[in-house]
Amino acid sequence: MVKEIERAGIPVVHVATVVPISMTVGANRIVPAIAIPYPLGDPDLGKKEEKKLRRDIVEKALDALQTDIDEQTVFSVNEE
């Protein structure tokens, strides 16, 4: 899906838990997510912390959308 959106000329970032699948399907900008049942959350955290975690991922996704790349690139939140 991500590839078809990109093919249409819209920059797209794939927030996905299983990065190898994202690589295989051909996403170019990839942000690893937390877990399959809650890619952008964590039920073990408090509400506020959980939203902060989600915001970090979304902000990383926005960073990825603003980054010039020429090959498939993984943008990790915790690598900063």
Add this chain to the structure above:
Amino acid sequence: MSNKLKIVHYLNQFFGQIGGEDKADIPPRKEDGPIGPGTALNNSLGEDAEIVNTIICGDTFFNENLEESKSEIKEMLKEINPDLLIAGPAFNAGRYGVACGTVAEIAKTELGIDVVSGIYPENPGYEMFKQYAYFVETPDSAAGMRSALPDMIKIVKSYIAKNGELGSPEEEGYMSRGVRKNIFAEERGAARAIKMLVKKLDGKEFETEYPMPVFDRVDPVDPISNMTETKVALVTSGGIVPKGNPDHIESSSASKYGEYSLEGVMDLDEASYETAHGGYDPVCANKDSDRVLPVDVIRDLEKEGVIGEFHNKFYTTVGNGTSVANAKAYAQEIAENLLADGVQAVILTST
């Protein structure tokens, strides 16, 4: 072959001269003799072959009622019992290409009937069904009928002359079926490999005996330069839907995607949203769907001016067991809609 080769021709509603999109929902029907492009095919084949019947089905009907169409067409083919099936040409018509390919698959695998067809190489029908038919390469639109028909006729004539034992794609002029065949070569493998190597070292053209698969990749689109003026949309394969799943998106092998308004929605709460996805434990996503589709955070970022605008619709499907071809088709439609709505960047979330 001593007798005339008995051919059935498969066409869609348009080439079958029934009508355009308004007739795309007609179920399979069987007609006598050739119709439309079949007439030209039949005339060129002369005394060697004859199109005895034409099977016509609406493209939408075929794709929306796949199993029904397949079984009906299979019964028709069984009854006619042809020596060869010609399908299309489908050019770059996606639904038609998939229909031609599907009919080819039934004919070849279930009834042992060889198939000649014509298709544009990027039509998903080629990639999906290439092993079931001798597909000649056609231009992308029906304007290419004039070159497509002679190419298809050439294959059929060769098929007749060689008693159904067609040679390689290069020899005959069809596109690769991705099928490996054992052949007797005059030289042993080592000698052939060395010859290729020498040619390569000399910078000359050489022909590989085992082409590597081509991976379909899309080059990255240029990045967003000013996020504060950018309209961002959310898309997910995680199956987030309004509570009750109004469009009944299937929990696996989704046959559709959903488009839902986010007008005035600041946060996805338990009372209004849930997931339709059957491939993961839904408890966390049902409790708070922002965990899959981060509407709350994006609303905040919109309010703070980090992004220009949050698109007021989201698109969703269930990625669980959904075929690549379907996902691709949904995404193409979604992308068209996003472009039409002026969306400039997409965050796609997957579980």
